[in-house]
Amino acid sequence: MKEIGALATIFDAQGRVLLVHQTYDGNKWAWPGGGVEPNESPWDAAVREVKEETGLEVEIARLVSVYHFTDRNGLGFQFLCRVVGGQLHADGAEISEARFFDPAELPMPMTQPARQRLADALAQCADPFLREYDRVEIIQAAR
Secondary structure (H helix, E strand, O other): OOOEEEEEEEOOOOEEEEOOOOOOOOOOOEEEEOOOOOOOOHHHHHHHHHHHHHHHHEEEEEEEEEEOOOOOOOOEEEEEEEEEOOOOOOOOOEEEEEEEOOOOOOOEEEEEEHHHHHHHHHHHOOOOEEEOOOOOEEEEOOO
C-alpha cells in the first residue's frame, strides 16, 4: 500500500456529526483523520489525529468501513468513536474549523466518499463496509 489513512466518525448527543474544514487539498470539509505513521495502528492514528485536529480525546467504539482508493493505491479505515475528554477547537494550521453538523445538512465542498462515510456510520451494521473508489472528486454543491 502506498498510503494508509484513518479517520473518526463522532456524533454528539443530538446526533450531529463532527466535521473539520481542511486548509489544504481543496479546502474541503472532511472527517477528522489523517495518515498512519510508521509502526502505528490505524485505530491509534484515528485517536491521535482527532486529538491533534480537534482537541477532543476519543476512544474507538468500532470499525465502520475500509476504503480502497485504486487511483493512489491507498487504504482508509473509518472508526466510530466516542468523546471521552478534551475541548473542541480547530488546530488552526491544517484545520480552520471543527464543528458538528446535522447529517441532513452537510457543508460543501466535500468528497463523495466522505458523504458515503456518513451513510455507512448511520447504517449501524455489525460488519464493516468494504468500499472501493477509482478516483475521488470534490463536490462543490449538494447532489
